[in-house]
Amino acid sequence: MARIDLDHIRHAYGAKPTRESDYALKEVHHSWNDGGAYALLGPSGCGKTTLLNIISGLLHPSEGRILFNGKDVTNLSTQERNIAQVFQFPVIYDTMTVYDNLAFPLRNRHVPEAEVNRRVNEILDMTGLSDMARRRARGLTADQKQKISLGRGLVRNDVNAILFDEPLTVIDPHMKWVLRSQLKRLHRQFGFTMVYVTHDQTEALTFADKVVVMYDGQIVQIGTPAELFERPSHTFVGYFIGSPGMNFMEARVDGTSATVGSQSIALAYAPAVGGAQKIELGIRPEFVRLQREGLPVRIGKVEDIGRQRIVRAEFEGKPLAVVVPEGMDIPADPRVQFDTSAINIYADSWRVGSEG
């Protein structure tokens, strides 16, 4: 397993990039821990696959270096980097049996047959494919084939990293959940360095120790699920993580007080907003309360989503989502209160800490 250093990596698909917007991947400079489980999360086109392909060696970055355990592998092929990959669609040998497909990566490296047998049986068990071990892969369904692909990715224990590119797309929803939990268990057991690309936040948050949120060719935050929820570094993270996402309201800030429209809201700290052009107050719908006391608000639609309700309200002429937990009443003429400790302040889209 390996620690992965991304050293000032940039990538442009076009020949002579001149402007920042020419780069599909803007500067990425990070270290990923040996044995970490990382999810690359972001919308379509944000650069996830580009970054994954740079790590795997399918793509040579326009600029920068990539290191595995301190060794520069930028010019090495995928095979020389010794990594396993699982793609969105199955990559298997149709004419081989399920067993032989799983054994292939091990036999290729001359692993003793007794060890091959032990590891293949473990993977067959994990993927629920034991009953069809002796069948040829050709006749299997798409999700069974994809389970073989996953198994082939997991069967070796000597790889530097395992890279997954939206591997569960073709798997049915229940099996998705099962495989995700098994991946997590395997990770705990064997400590593989895993990088998992997805645009599905549930998938990312349940799989990873660290979620790498990408937006417009940049990594905007690397954090635990709790950090992404409580302290989004960028407004995109606030908006993208959570359902509904964070509320953002344009504000003015003076010391420990923010003003939204004509209302003043107390802050827990004095944010260092400097000369920012746009200042926003961000608060998750879970930390907004509808009570008898507080600031004026207009209630719009109330959506009942089972264990809680989402209230679509208007605060100072701007939309405000509020999550009302089960068993909590909405008063007849409600006013709104913001949980001070849950307020984040953003200057030109980036979260700012306290002054001084």
Ligand SMILES: Nc1ncnc2c1ncn2[C@@H]1O[C@H](COP(=O)(O)OP(=O)(O)OP(=O)(O)O)[C@@H](O)[C@H]1O
């Ligand atoms: N081979 C290519 N040639 C030119 N541009 C490309 C190529 N591959 C990707 N791009 C562009 O680079 C940007 C990043 O694409 P990338 O596939 O890395 O994003 P992604 O986050 O993986 O998206 P998706 O979730 O849709 O796979 C996009 O604007 C895309 O159009």
